[in-house]
Every structure is written in structure tokens, then in C-alpha cells.
Amino acid sequence: xxxxxxxxxxxxxxxxxxxxxxxxxxxxxxxxxxxxxxxxxxxxxxxxxxxxxxxxxxxxxxxxxxxxxxxxxxxxxxxxxxxxxxxxxxxxxxxxxxxxxxxxxxxxxxxxxxxxxxxxxxxxxxxxxxxxxxxxxxxxxxxxxxxxxxxxxxxxxxxxxxxxxxxxxxxxxxxxxxxxxxxxxxxxxxxxxxxxxxxxxxxxxxxxxxxxxxxxxxxxxxxxxxxxxxxxxxxxxxxxxxxxxxxxxxxxxxxxxxxxxxxxxxxxxxxxxxxxxxxxxxxxxxxxxxxxxxxxxxxxxxxxxxxxxxxxxxxxxxxxxxxxxxxxxxxxxxxxxxxxxxxxxxxxxxxxxxxxxxxxxxxxxxxxxxxxxxxxxxxxxxxxxxxxxxxxxxxxxxxxxxxx
Amino acid sequence: xxxxxxxxxxxxxxxxxxxxxxxxxxxxxxxxxxxxxxxxxxxxxxxxxxxxxxxxxxxxxxxxxxxxxxxxxxxxxxxxxxxxxxxxxxxxxxxxxxxxxxxxxxxxxxxxxxxxxxxxxxxxxxxxxxxxxxxxxxxxxxxxxxxxxxxxxxxxxxxxxxxxxxxxxxxxxxxxxxxxxxxxxxxxxxxxxxxxxxxxxxxxxxxxxxxxxxxxxxxxxxxxxxxxxxxxxxxxxxxxxxxxxxxxxxxxxxxxxxxxxxxxxxxxxxxxxxxxxxxxxxxxxxxxxxxxxxxxxxxxxxxxxxxxxxxxxxxxxxxxxxxxxxxxxxxxxxxxxxxxxxxxxxxxxxxxxxxxxxxxxxxxxxxxxxxxxxxxxxxxxxxxxxxxxxxxxxxxxxxxxxxxxxxxxxxxxxxxxxxxxxxxx
Numbered sequence: 001x002x003x004x005x006x007x008x009x010x011x012x013x014x015x016x017x018x019x020x021x022x023x024x025x026x027x028x029x030x031x032x033x034x035x036x037x038x039x040x041x042x043x044x045x046x047x048x049x050x051x052x053x054x055x056x057x058x059x060x061x062x063x064x065x066x067x068x069x070x071x072x073x074x075x076x077x078x079x080x081x082x083x084x085x086x087x088x089x090x091x092x093x094x095x096x097x098x099x100x101x102x103x104x105x106x107x108x109x110x111x112x113x114x115x116x117x118x119x120x121x122x123x124x125x126x127x128x129x130x131x132x133x134x135x136x137x138x139x140x141x142x143x144x145x146x147x148x149x150x151x152x153x154x155x156x157x158x159x160x161x162x163x164x165x166x167x168x169x170x171x172x173x174x175x176x177x178x179x180x181x182x183x184x185x186x187x188x189x190x191x192x193x194x195x196x197x198x199x200x201x202x203x204x205x206x207x208x209x210x211x212x213x214x215x216x217x218x219x220x221x222x223x224x225x226x227x228x229x230x231x232x233x234x235x236x237x238x239x240x241x242x243x244x245x246x247x248x249x250x251x252x253x254x255x256x257x258x259x260x261x262x263x264x265x266x267x268x269x270x271x272x273x274x275x276x277x278x279x280x281x282x283x284x285x286x287x288x289x290x291x292x293x294x295x296x297x298x299x300x301x302x303x304x305x306x307x308x309x310x311x312x313x314x315x316x317x318x319x320x321x322x323x324x325x326x327x328x329x330x331x332x333x334x335x336x337x338x339x340x341x342x343x344x345x346x347x348x349x350x351x352x353x354x355x356x357x358x359x360x361x362x363x364x365x366x367x368x369x370x371x372x373x374x375x376x377x378x379x380x381x382x383x384x385x386x387x388x389x390x391x392x393x394x395x396x397x398x399x400x401x402x403x404x
Numbered sequence: 405x406x407x408x409x410x411x412x413x414x415x416x417x418x419x420x421x422x423x424x425x426x427x428x429x430x431x432x433x434x435x436x437x438x439x440x441x442x443x444x445x446x447x448x449x450x451x452x453x454x455x456x457x458x459x460x461x462x463x464x465x466x467x468x469x470x471x472x473x474x475x476x477x478x479x480x481x482x483x484x485x486x487x488x489x490x491x492x493x494x495x496x497x498x499x500x501x502x503x504x505x506x507x508x509x510x511x512x513x514x515x516x517x518x519x520x521x522x523x524x525x526x527x528x529x530x531x532x533x534x535x536x537x538x539x540x541x542x543x544x545x546x547x548x549x550x551x552x553x554x555x556x557x558x559x560x561x562x563x564x565x566x567x568x569x570x571x572x573x574x575x576x577x578x579x580x581x582x583x584x585x586x587x588x589x590x591x592x593x594x595x596x597x598x599x600x601x602x603x604x605x606x607x608x609x610x611x612x613x614x615x616x617x618x619x620x621x622x623x624x625x626x627x628x629x630x631x632x633x634x635x636x637x638x639x640x641x642x643x644x645x646x647x648x649x650x651x652x653x654x655x656x657x658x659x660x661x662x663x664x665x666x667x668x669x670x671x672x673x674x675x676x677x678x679x680x681x682x683x684x685x686x687x688x689x690x691x692x693x694x695x696x697x698x699x700x701x702x703x704x705x706x707x708x709x710x711x712x713x714x715x716x717x718x719x720x721x722x723x724x725x726x727x728x729x730x731x732x733x734x735x736x737x738x739x740x741x742x743x744x745x746x747x748x749x750x751x752x753x754x755x756x757x758x759x760x761x762x763x764x765x766x767x768x769x770x771x772x773x774x775x776x777x778x779x780x781x782x783x784x785x786x787x788x789x790x791x792x793x794x795x796x797x798x799x800x801x802x803x804x805x806x807x808x809x810x811x812x813x814x815x816x817x818x819x820x821x822x823x824x825x826x827x828x829x
Contacts, residue, residue: 386738
């Protein structure tokens with residue numbers, strides 16, 4: 001009986017794996033392959049097996065059973081990585097019951113059917129980091145996902161990637177000081193000043209230090225904060241003004257946690273200090289001029305060349321869509337960064353490998369190298385030309401978008 | 405009283421002095437020859453290593469073999485691409501407030517509201533725009549008349565290219581008004597206007613019969629609408645939805661207006677109808693939208709300019725300041741080219757076509773003998789994100805130079821000294 005079952009499974013498996021193998025080898029022939037990790041390859045081939053890059057280079061023998069994508073004289077590059085993307089989540093991103101919510105995970109709210117994901121694919125983004133909103137001082141844990149899969153589990157490629165914290169004034173939004181009503185009222189949340197934001201952050205980490213020393217295991221919130229202090233989870237700190245950036249750097253030193261600066265509108269003013277501390281920066285949305293809406297409230301002085309100045313100082317800079325609902329694509333962001341003074345190759349890296357490194361997924365995505373995921377864009381020309389269009393997008397070796 | 409007139413006299417004297425020195429500081433050369441690396445003429449083929457001959461601010465000749473007169477001042481621009489300055493056919497920026505909250509105010513003019521010191525105009529010049537029609541916003545039924553200005557000059561008068569151009573009609577209802585009520589309000593206005601005109605003509609005829617002098621003028625509050633009927637003004641009709649387009653066409657056909665449609669992106673479904681009626685169109689700044697296909701439930705990218713281009717509609721691009729790129733006309737054109745629009749057509753949509761729509765194509769929009777020498781000098785191809793406007797020439801006079809642009813310098817360079825917060829005690 002047992003022999004029979006084994007035989008049966010074997011018989012079933014052989015043809016299945018044969019067809020599986022046949023369908024799953026893809027070869028892309030392209031005139032110009034921008035590997036990002038190394039020099040561009042002219043007239044090269046990328047061999048994809050089981051969703052991974054099996055081989056890349058010139059003079060590679062294409063197996064007979066491979067399906068071939070002939071990209072002729074087109075340009076091929078790795079799929080883009082958005083280190084601060086619009087979350088594919090329905091409903092509000094901000095939990096309002098408390099200010100310190102480190103245990104809240106956006107991974108529990110992902111919607112694989114979200115329209116946002118399909119738009120991202122069409123503009124070339126194949127890996128994205130999403131996090132809870134910016135209205136809590138300690139907002140929760142973010143996740144790296146790919147815009148594919150039928151369940152949240154299938155989308156996720158890395159959990160608990162970073163702890164989203166907010167030092168910019170966004171965390172004051174909606175908070176009111178008690179006046180006519182008793183201060184115990186549920187609706188009166190703190191903080192209401194910049195001082196209190198920083199106090200709350202400090203207190204959180206201070207408590208976590210004590211918690212770690214006590215050896216207790218009874219507070220999930222402090223558990224997360226303790227693992228932040230233990231360098232297991234980096235902190236993504238949202239800051240805009242130079243004065244805040246300095247405070248953030250100080251705080252990171254004080255409590256010795258791994259810091260990543262988010263948005264960083266006035267980063268250009270303190271570029272050297274950021275570079276010295278080797279803190280990476282995930283830039284927010286680009287603004288031509290400061291305005292009056294809450295997003296602008298703090299970036300009073302903008303510099304169009306923020307990315308360029310930071311890069312020149314030696315800071316690792318990722319360009320992002322800034323979690324904005326309007327569809328800004330990363331290639332446009334990179335093209336404009338170059339226009340304003342960022343070196344061309346750095347701008348390309350700032351939408352591929354740099355964000356992948358910041359997110360800790362550089363072993364999977366960000367460049368075209370052997371063994372990495374086959375997330376590939378086929379473009380009609382130079383990626384940083386506005387007139388270039390994305391013709392085909394492959395995600396884990398499968399075509400997920402093809403321009404008509 | 406005496407004191408006042410004395411003051412006025414001094415002020416006038418000072419003004420005259422200031423203007424005279426200003427004129428002296430920037431002399432307009434009588435004869436100019438611009439030697440360009442490449443000339444995008446728009447009206448004809450591109451010219452490599454050509455020369456543009458300019459006399460009194462007017463282009464006299466363009467070509468490869470243009471003889472340069474001995475007394476012409478030569479501007480060397482061998483490493484530059486020269487093309488006609490961009491024209492913006494519709495904007496409501498640079499105004500104090502774009503919409504009056506009374507729905508029927510055709511007698512208003514943006515001339516009274518344009519703010520010359522607004523950074524919008526400074527930016528526009530930096531971005532290569534040389535003429536723009538400033539119209540009231542899209543939230544007033546009969547919003548008022550527009551003004552064509554160049555984004556250069558210290559007063560509205562100095563900026564002026566053409567006053568009293570175009571009248572904005574918006575089909576988007578505001579407040580609690582329904583679309584039914586909005587259209588009805590328009591129809592009632594027009595029927596009242598026709599009654600008024602009939603009565604006016606009657607009074608005129610009666611006066612003639614009785615051989616009395618007739619000096620009654622048309623009510624100035626109604627004059628712009630009368631001028632629409634006379635085709636002295638063009639109607640710029642804003643449509644917020646595809647369903648507004650047939651209404652705009654109804655207005656256009658009933659009253660025989662000269663019409664230009666100003667469209668929101670969601671009007672793309674009416675593209676075949678607009679093509680059939682051969683109406684000129686100003687596209688919304690938002691060129692790409694996503695919509696869910698109801699059959700497949702898939703998100704589909706809709707490239708608005710391509711839909712109109714394929715339908716055969718002649719259109720102009722416009723800009724807004726909200727996002728990357730969209731503030732630049734060249735970016736709008738490049739976006740359309742990315743999705744398959746012909747390059748020459750896309751370039752016309754930011755130069756010649758908008759000039760035609762706002763009635764300045766006799767002076768602007770292309771590089772041709774007889775037109776005004778209003779040119780932009782670019783560092784590389786106009787549709788490339790790395791191209792900068794190096795110089796802007798308006799009627800033979802250089803009015804912008806990138807290297808002298810202090811604001812741009814401040815926006816791109818690292819601040820030399822960072823001001824540390826000072827101790828206040």
C-alpha cells in the first residue's frame with residue numbers, strides 16, 4: 001500500500017515538475033541591461049528560473065524550452081523600490097486610541113486587491129515599504145511587500161521592517177488641550193507641543209530600557225521598543241525641519257538605536273551631520289515651494305536639490321513617492337533629482353538598491369544579479385528621460401504589466 | 405492742494421527718471437543676428453546651425469544661409485537649441501482670487517486682479533513661458549474676461565500683450581446648485597440678454613424713425629456677453645465631466661460663439677464628439693488618470709492626450725503647480741510623447757496651437773519671418789528633463805538669463821551659512 005502511494009506520488013510528480021520547469025524558464029534578450037550593481041551589459045541575456053535570476057550576462061546559452069522575451073534595442077533595469085509608498089489599505093492609517101502604539105502592524109490590514117498596487121506596477125514599482133500613518137508619536141511597524149499575491153501573506157517579503165515614529169508636527173494633528181472639560185477626557189490626547197513629542201519618544205525608550213533590565217516579558221509594547229534598543233528593528237523617524245533632524249540624531253545616540261530619517265525636507269541644511277552619523281535618509285514628496293497645508297507646515301525652506309546635496313555629503317538617499325495618494329512615479333522623481341543636481345547613477349540607485357538596502361531586502365531586490373528576484377522593467381529608452389515609457393514589467397519572473 | 409500736486413510732480417519726475425535709466429540699462433538693439441546650434445521653428449523643419457535675423461524685435465529671416473548685415477549685433481548660441489517661447493492658453497494663477505462668488509459677472513476682468521510680483525510669473529518666465537491667458541477660475545458661471553500677458557514686467561500694463569481676450573463660462577455648478585439649475589441660469593441670462601438687445605435695437609430704430617439722435621450705449625455689464633455674440637470675444641467653456649461637453653456644444657451651436665473647451669480629465673469620453681464638432685481644446689494639467697474597467701475590474705491607465713490625439717482633436721496643454729513636472733509645459737508635452745504622440749504635434753501643443761486659441765499667433769508661437777522675436781534658448785532638447793531655459797528673449801530683448809537668476813541659485817545650491825538658532829536671553 002505504502003509502495004503504491006509512493007509510486008503514485010512519483011508518477012504524478014514527474015510530469016508535473018517537467019511542465020513546471022518548462023514553463024518557468026524565461027530568457028530576456030536586451031540591447032542594454034542596467035544591472036545597477038555593475039556596469040551596463042550591452043546585448044545581454046537574463047535567464048530566469050522559478051522567479052529568480054538564474055544567470056545574467058553576454059554569451060549565455062538559452063535553453064531550448066525557455067520562453068523568450070526579445071527586448072531588442074530596449075533598456076532593461078531592475079524593478080523599482082519605493083521605501084515610502086501609499087499603503088494598499090482600506091480605511092484610516094492612524095490609530096487614534098493612543099499615541100504610543102508600537103505593536104500596531106500594518107501587515108494585518110493589507111488589501112491585496114487594492115487599486116494602488118496595480119497603479120504602482122504600471123509605473124514600475126515592484127517592491128514597496130508601507131507603514132502606519134504619521135499621526136502617532138510611535139505609530140507602529142511597517143512591512144515590505146510586493147504588489148502581487150492573493151493574500152496578505154503572499155504579498156509580504158519582510159515583516160517588522162522598521163518602527164515608524166514621528167517627530168514632525170503631524171503627531172499633534174487633532175490633539176487638543178483641555179480647557180472647559182476635565183483633562184481626563186478621552187478626546188484630549190497629548191502631545192500638543194514639539195516638546196511633548198520629544199518627551200513622549202524619550203519616555204518610551206526610557207521605559208523600554210528599564211523593561212529590558214527588569215527581565216520581565218509582560219508588555220508587548222515595551223517588548224517592541226526593547227528590541228529597537230537591541231538593534232533588531234530600526235527606527236524610521238519622520239522629521240522635516242533641520243532643528244528636528246538634529247534632535248533625532250541626538251536621540252539616536254542617546255538611546256543607541258538604528259536610525260533612518262524620513263521625509264527630511266530640510267536635510268540639506270545639516271547634510272554633513274547626517275553623513276557623519278551614517279544615517280540613511282528616505283526622502284519624502286518633492287515640493288517646489290512651501291505652502292500652507294499641513295504637509296508643508298514645517299518645510300518652510302525648501303531646496304530643490306535636497307537629494308543632491310545630501311548625496312554629495314555622503315548620505316545614503318532613497319527617493320520615494322512620499323506615501324502620497326497622487327501617483328508620482330519613481331522614475332520621474334529620479335529624473336527631476338538629476339535635473340536639480342543629483343548625479344545620474346546615484347539617482348538610479350536611489351530608486352533601486354539604496355531603498356532595498358535601507359529596508360534590508362537588498363539580498364532579494366534592487367539590482368539585476370544572479371540569485372535575486374526577477375523583478376524587471378523593460379523600457380523604451382533611457383530610464384530618466386520623460387519621453388521613455390515602461391513597456392513591460394516582470395514580477396518574480398512573471399509579466400504583470402504590458403503596455404498596449 | 406498745492407502740496408499734493410507738488411508731491412505728484414516729484415513722483416512723476418522720479419518715475420520718468422527711473423524709467424529712463426531702466427531703458428538705458430537694457431537697450432534694445434535695432435538689428436540682431438542669433439547664431440543657433442539648432443532652431444526648432446515649429447512652422448517648418450528644424451534647422452541645424454542656423455541664423456535668426458531680427459530687426460526692431462521682429463524676425464526678418466530664418467535659415468542656414470542668412471546674410472548677416474554689417475551693423476547687426478551677433479549673439480552666439482552655438483551650443484543652444486532655440487525655439488519659440490511656450491504659450492499657456494489657460495491659467496487662473498497669479499491672481500488675487502480667481503472666482504467671484506456671484507455667478508453672473510461677465511463684466512469682470514482679470515486685468516484688475518493680476519499680481520505682477522506673484523512668484524508665479526517669475527517661475528513661468530524661468531520655465532520658458534512667454535505668453536499666457538489669465539482667465540477667471542472654473543467656479544463661476546459667467547466668470548469674466550481674460551488678459552493675455554507676458555510673465556515679465558513690474559506692472560500689469562508692462563506685462564500686457566492683449567487685454568479683453570476670452571470669457572470664461574463654467575458649466576460646473578457651485579454651492580447647492582444642481583446641473584439643471586446651472587444650465588437654466590445660463591439660458592435665462594441669454595434670453596434676457598436677447599430681449600434686452602431687441603429692445604435696444606427697437607429704441608435705436610424708433611429714434612431713427614423719429615430722426616432723434618440716439619446715444620444710448622449698451623449696458624457695460626452686458627457688453628462682454630454681447631461681444632461673445634458678435635464673436636469679438638472667444639468663449640472658454642469649462643467642462644467638469646463628459647456630460648458637460650454636450651451642453652457646451654449646445655451653447656456653442658445655439659449662440660454661434662467662437663468656442664474653446666477647457667476640460668477636466670474626465671471629459672475624455674466626449675473626445676469623439678469634440679472631434680466631430682472640430683472644437684479646439686485645452687487639456688487639464690492631469691494627463692494620466694486611472695480608472696477601473698467595470699468588466700475586468702482591472703485598473704486601467706488612461707492617457708488623456710493620446711485619447712484626444714487619436715480622435716483628431718487639436719489641443720493645447722496647461723500646467724499647475726501641484727506636482728513634479730506638471731508645472732512645466734515641456735513636461736506635459738514629453739508625457740504625451742512618451743505614450744505615443746508625435747513629437748512635432750506635441751511641440752505645437754505648447755507653442756503654436758495655444759497661440760492660435762488665444763489669438764496671438766500673428767506674433768507668437770513659431771519662428772517665422774514677420775513674427776515677434778520672442779524666443780527661448782535651451783541647454784538641450786526641450787522634452788528632456790535635463791534641459792534648462794538658459795535665456796528668454798522677448799521681442800528682441802533678453803529678459804531672463806539663468807546665470808543671473810538668484811532665486812534659482814538659492815533653490816539649487818547648498819546654503820553657504822546655516823543660521824544657528826540664537827540665544828535669546
